[in-house]
Amino acid sequence: MDFEDSPELAAFRDEVRGFLDAHAELRRGDERDWSRNGAATDEAVAADYRRRCREWQRTLADNGWACLTWPTAFGGRGASPAQQIVFNQELARYDATSGFITAAQALVGPTLMRHGNQAQQSRYLPPLLRGDEWWCQLFSEPGAGSDLSSLATRATFDEAAGEWVLNGQKVWTSNAQYADFGILVARTDPDVPKHAGLTYFVLDMRSPGIDIRPLVQAQGVAHFNEVFLSDVRIPAADVVGEVGDGWAVTRTTLRSESSMISGAGQATPFAAVLALARRRGRTDDPVVRQSLARAYSNELIQKWMGWRTQTAVMTGRHELALHGSLLKNFFTRSFAFKAGLAIDLEGAEGMLAEDAEANGFWQYQFLNQFASKIGGGTEEVHRNNIGEQALGLPREPSVDRDLPWSQTRRS
Numbered sequence: 067m068d069f070e071d072s073p074e075l076a077a078f079r080d081e082v083r084g085f086l087d088a089h090a091e092l093r094r095g096d097e098r099d100w101s102r103n104g105a106a107t108d109e110a111v112a113a114d115y116r117r118r119c120r121e122w123q124r125t126l127a128d129n130g131w132a133c134l135t136w137p138t139a140f141g142g143r144g145a146s147p148a149q150q151i152v153f154n155q156e157l158a159r160y161d162a163t164s165g166f167i168t169a170a171q172a173l174v175g176p177t178l179m180r181h182g183n184q185a186q187q188s189r190y191l192p193p194l195l196r197g198d199e200w201w202c203q204l205f206s207e208p209g210a211g212s213d214l215s216s217l218a219t220r221a222t223f224d225e226a227a228g229e230w231v232l233n234g235q236k237v238w239t240s241n242a243q244y245a246d247f248g249i250l251v252a253r254t255d256p257d258v259p260k261h262a263g264l265t266y267f268v269l270d271m272r273s274p275g276i277d278i279r280p281l282v283q284a285q286g287v288a289h290f291n292e293v294f295l296s297d298v299r300i301p302a303a304d305v306v307g308e309v310g311d312g313w314a315v316t317r318t319t320l321r322s323e324s325s326m327i328s329g330a331g332q333a334t335p336f337a338a339v340l341a342l343a344r345r346r347g348r349t350d351d352p353v354v355r356q357s358l359a360r361a362y363s364n365e366l367i368q369k370w371m372g373w374r375t376q377t378a379v380m381t382g383r384h385e386l387a388l389h390g391s392l393l394k395n396f397f398t399r400s401f402a403f404k405a406g407l408a409i410d411l412e413g414a415e416g417m418l419a420e421d422a423e424a425n426g427f428w429q430y431q432f433l434n435q436f437a438s439k440i441g442g443g444t445e446e447v448h449r450n451n452i453g454e455q456a457l458g459l460p461r462e463p464s465v466d467r468d469l470p471w472s473q474t475r476r477s
């Protein structure tokens with residue numbers, strides 16, 4: 067592996083540093099950093115975080131650094147994936163983030179660029195790039211998560227009005243309560259096989275008939291929501307791609323989601339766990355020492371996995387990149403181990419919530435492990451991907467692939 071920048075990338079890195087030095091503060095690594103407040107349970111702090119994410123996104127856009135890899139025709143910089151990695155590496159040193167706006171850009175941007183028409187691209191992409199409009203993803207339903215193509219939200223066409231009418235329920239919709247628009251998949255033909263009868267829409271989240279109910283998680287925050295749709299109307303112009311071809315469009319979004327999740331990695335504050343063990347006088351305990359060594363080894367392996375994939379992208383040798391499912395599962399597992407260790411180290415105090423050390427930072431991370439193991443595809447589903455795509459094992463049997471959806475058995 068070659069970790070050195072090419073001369074072109076080194077010049078780009080200097081340019082990025084110049085921009086960041088001029089517009090952001092270096093991270094201090096403690097509670098003074100606003101960019102770590104994405105998980106805040108205090109609503110005032112969380113609202114301030116969202117405002118600052120939007121401001122940062124505007125700063126990026128005003129200076130030509132927003133959505134680096136988007137083509138210049140859509141307002142991006144036409145940058146290479148390697149340049150994006152360099153930018154992310156440098157940004158990680160600063161107290162600045164676009165937070166959830168980046169995730170929406172990664173899902174919606176490539177989908178509209180590939181499948182949207184010109185009117186949709188010029189209406190939605192510029193405000194998405196600037197962070198002026200926020201988006202959510204209305205895919206999962208109570209009976210359709212891993213097996214998304216079995217979803218049941220129905221869209222029927224009202225010829226007279228030239229509008230689609232939607233009825234159904236979505237769930238786990240992150241940030242729906244703040245979103246201006248959503249990307250949504252619904253069933254437009256129940257009498258063809260499940261993948262064939264779907265259509266992909268843009269939904270104005272302020273449309274009548276939308277009821278958003280936040281789901282409060284164990285940490286006390288409501289990251290995601292249930293969204294009920296009752297006779298919600300969507301103009302025909304807001305179909306993305308062709309009617310009935312929604313699965314192809316959905317796959318573009320899901321691919322972008324996977325590469326976003328596997329590229330993002332996780333914060334890996336092993337040094338913070340070691341400092342905690344020292345503060346608590348636990349470094350003589352042989353069991354703790356074993357666990358610290360394991361967490362440290364995980365962190366090194368994780369860094370190596372990340373570097374290997376980044377180097378593969380930077381050198382154009384994509385065949386050397388590790389499978390996204392492998393990265394996602396390893397990152398979430400090693401982070402869960404570290405969070406559990408930190409709570410053990412806190413002893414009896416570990417049982418508290420926000421009264422524990424650093425406002426319950428580790429308690430939040432510990433509880434969050436369950437969400438991160440599920441979001442963007444569960445561990446089991448990612449293991450299926452590894453089996454089928456990396457190991458060439460036989461595909462999972464599917465009994466309803468060719469049946470009309472209306473005749474399939476559903477939960």
Ligand SMILES: Cc1cc2nc3c(=O)[nH]c(=O)nc-3n(C[C@H](O)[C@H](O)[C@H](O)COP(=O)(O)OP(=O)(O)OC[C@H]3O[C@@H](n4cnc5c(N)ncnc54)[C@H](O)[C@@H]3O)c2cc1C
Nearest residue numbers: 203204205206210211212238239240437440441442444446
């Ligand atoms: C933090 C977070 C954010 C999310 N944000 C969004 C969002 O913004 N928009 C959105 O649409 N969705 C979102 N989701 C939903 C997420 O995509 C689904 O939770 C996920 O796809 C799993 O679906 P499910 O919850 O219905 O579980 P199910 O699919 O019902 O799975 C239940 C269990 O069965 C296992 N299982 C299922 N199928 C298989 C199989 N073939 N082989 C082996 N085991 C299997 C699963 O691993 C799991 O353990 C989010 C979820 C989380 C946790």
